[in-house]
Amino acid sequence: xxxxxxxxxxxxxxxxxxxxxxxxxxxxxxxxxxxxxxxxxxxxxxxxxxxxxxxxxxxxxxxxxxxxxxxxxxxxxxxxxxxxxxxxxxxxxxxxxxxxxxxxxxxxxxxxxxxxxxxxxxxxxxxxxxxxxxxxxx
Amino acid sequence: xxxxxxxxxxxxxxxxxxxxxxxxxxxxxxxxxxxxxxxxxxxxxxxxxxxxxxxxxxxxxxxxxxxxxxxxxxxxxxxxxxxxxxxxxxxxxxxxxxxxxxxxxxxxxxxxxxxxxxxxxxxxxxxxxxxxxxxxxx
Amino acid sequence: xxxxxxxxxxxxxxxxxxxxxxxxxxxxxxxxxxxxxxxxxxxxxxxxxxxxxxxxxxxxxxxxxxxxxxxxxxxxxxxxxxxxxxxxxxxxxxxxxxxxxxxxxxxxxxxxxxxxxxxxxxxxxxxxxxxxxxxxxx
Amino acid sequence: xxxxxxxxxxxxxxxxxxxxxxxxxxxxxxxxxxxxxxxxxxxxxxxxxxxxxxxxxxxxxxxxxxxxxxxxxxxxxxxxxxxxxxxxxxxxxxxxxxxxxxxxxxxxxxxxxxxxxxxxxxxxxxxxxxxxxxxxxx
Numbered sequence: 001x002x003x004x005x006x007x008x009x010x011x012x013x014x015x016x017x018x019x020x021x022x023x024x025x026x027x028x029x030x031x032x033x034x035x036x037x038x039x040x041x042x043x044x045x046x047x048x049x050x051x052x053x054x055x056x057x058x059x060x061x062x063x064x065x066x067x068x069x070x071x072x073x074x075x076x077x078x079x080x081x082x083x084x085x086x087x088x089x090x091x092x093x094x095x096x097x098x099x100x101x102x103x104x105x106x107x108x109x110x111x112x113x114x115x116x117x118x119x120x121x122x123x124x125x126x127x128x129x130x131x132x133x134x135x136x137x138x
Numbered sequence: 139x140x141x142x143x144x145x146x147x148x149x150x151x152x153x154x155x156x157x158x159x160x161x162x163x164x165x166x167x168x169x170x171x172x173x174x175x176x177x178x179x180x181x182x183x184x185x186x187x188x189x190x191x192x193x194x195x196x197x198x199x200x201x202x203x204x205x206x207x208x209x210x211x212x213x214x215x216x217x218x219x220x221x222x223x224x225x226x227x228x229x230x231x232x233x234x235x236x237x238x239x240x241x242x243x244x245x246x247x248x249x250x251x252x253x254x255x256x257x258x259x260x261x262x263x264x265x266x267x268x269x270x271x272x273x274x275x276x
Numbered sequence: 277x278x279x280x281x282x283x284x285x286x287x288x289x290x291x292x293x294x295x296x297x298x299x300x301x302x303x304x305x306x307x308x309x310x311x312x313x314x315x316x317x318x319x320x321x322x323x324x325x326x327x328x329x330x331x332x333x334x335x336x337x338x339x340x341x342x343x344x345x346x347x348x349x350x351x352x353x354x355x356x357x358x359x360x361x362x363x364x365x366x367x368x369x370x371x372x373x374x375x376x377x378x379x380x381x382x383x384x385x386x387x388x389x390x391x392x393x394x395x396x397x398x399x400x401x402x403x404x405x406x407x408x409x410x411x412x413x414x
Numbered sequence: 415x416x417x418x419x420x421x422x423x424x425x426x427x428x429x430x431x432x433x434x435x436x437x438x439x440x441x442x443x444x445x446x447x448x449x450x451x452x453x454x455x456x457x458x459x460x461x462x463x464x465x466x467x468x469x470x471x472x473x474x475x476x477x478x479x480x481x482x483x484x485x486x487x488x489x490x491x492x493x494x495x496x497x498x499x500x501x502x503x504x505x506x507x508x509x510x511x512x513x514x515x516x517x518x519x520x521x522x523x524x525x526x527x528x529x530x531x532x533x534x535x536x537x538x539x540x541x542x543x544x545x546x547x548x549x550x551x552x
Contacts, residue, residue, distance in 0.1 A: 287460040288460075290458070290459075290460040290461075291458060291459050291460050291465060292454075292455050292456045292457055292458035292459075292465070293456070293457050293458060293459065293464075293465035293467055293468055294465075295456070296434065296435075296456045296457065297434075297467075316430075317430050318430045318431070318433070318434045319430055319431050319434065320428070320429060320430035320431060321428075321429050321430075321431065322425040322426075322428040322429050322490075323428075323490070326431075327429060327430070327431035327432075327471060327474075327475075328471075328474050328493045329431055329435075329467060329468070329470055329471025329472070329474050329475070330431055330467070330471070332467055332470050332471070332474070333465060333466075333467025333468070333470070333471070334467070336465075336466050336467050336470070337465075337467070352460075352461070354500070354503075355466045355500055356499065356500060357497065357498060357499040357500065358497070358498065359495065359496070359497035359498075360495060360496065360497075361494065361495040362492070362493055362494060362495065365492075
């Protein structure tokens with residue numbers, strides 16, 4: 001495992017929220033990170049679907065770590081802001097968030113993200129995100 | 139307690155994620171709802187602050203319920219999309235999310251939200267949101 | 277030319293702002309529309325680049341018309357909201373906005389958009405958008 | 415007029431797009447700037463209302479200049495990104511955009527903006543914005 005992958009795996013373990021939600025780091029590639037979340041009633045909104053906040057949490061982390069793969073050496077990252085559209089109810093057995101870097105500089109990275117839900121054998125996009133990540137001194 | 143307040147309290151109890159995060163419904167007024175979240179290491183990001191996803195979850199719910207106070211009778215609401223800026227690190231003992239309706243119609247409501255953090259005796263804004271909520275048949 | 281293409285061409289001609297900016301409708305396909313804008317000093321911001329507002333205007337129209345290709349028969353569309361990141365200075369001889377439908381229903385469509393700038397023979401992405409479009413009675 | 419006000423007035427004059435749209439700088443205060451736009455058919459969308467892009471252009475400039483009043487000495491500003499909701503059709507004789515700084519640091523400012531439309535003697539909010547502005551070397 002590369003330094004970046006190790007570093008992201010260690011950072012992910014340090015995110016208490018990811019453990020609380022039950023999320024797992026699935027893959028780390030240059031400019032692209034995936035995080036998975038199994039369904040749980042502990043993540044629901046009032047109608048039993050997964051809450052927008054849980055969906056948002058995993059794709060925010062995926063975008064942040066994607067940005068980290070492109071950040072200057074010695075930097076950590078924080079989310080400046082994001083926007084997310086929920087395009088279908090978050091129904092499914094598992095949810096896979098993918099964050100991708102679209103542009104990155106010394107200071108900022110712009111990422112897009114999506115969350116797909118698995119129902120039976122079919123994956124459907126349930127949310128799409130556009131995020132701005134800031135590099136900070138680690 | 140009015141019908142709307144009762145209905146929102148019941149809906150909030152049905153949100154598994156709010157219990158998982160430790161969030162509490164604080165107040166329900168016409169067009170404005172507040173939700174509070176005590177600090178917990180189970181909500182952290184990698185630096186120990188509260189994760190953007192947890193902050194987002196409570197202010198998303200606050201905006202959604204604020205919209206519900208203005209929704210036509212017999213409607214439920216779902217979040218179509220939101221955008222959130224994180225303006226300071228989410229450090230504090232408690233976090234108070236406020237969602238307010240800025241405009242509402244038959245179909246859509248537009249809300250603004252903010253989250254303030256309490257450190258000692260000082261409240262500081264840590265995040266601001268702008269959200270679009272859709273009315274759906276209950 | 278299909279009915280939809282004719283209808284979008286007619287609607288584009290009725291947009292006074294597109295003529296004022298000097299924008300042209302380039303292509304209309306199912307779920308995807310392109311609009312082009314030549315550089316002009318009349319579109320500048322304070323440093324001589326094209327103003328974020330001009331870039332935004334063409335990609336907003338491109339997203340709206342992309343949504344219109346998917347809208348139920350007899351509907352017009354209006355923009356409910358969008359978010360746009362400016363990832364490079366808008367420098368170039370020409371700017372090409374592409375709007376694509378990512379998800380569409382009876383009521384709402386969610387689109388992504390991008391604007392690329394042509395400098396010499398190289399196209400570079402200068403902005404990316406995520407938009408929510410509402411179907412209304414025509 | 416203070417240095418900041420003079421500087422913003424000069425910068426506004428250098429924005430070709432503001433002249434093309436017919437916009438005028440109305441007021442510059444610490445952390446808050448207003449820009450006005452009279453109605454013109456040259457700014458219309460397909461139904462005759464003012465195009466979302468024109469509304470967006472003036473409130474983007476208002477937010478940018480509001481941020482400039484808070485920027486470190488010797489800095490210029492550029493828009494990193496914004497999100498805007500259109501809450502009513504942009505109908506009216508005049509449109510007043512107000513940009514306000516909500517938080518500002520060495521690197522970034524977060525602003526909120528709104529555009530109100532004047533019809534007869536009544537002002538109504540037609541759009542609200544949330545924007546991230548970056549300080550750059552002038």
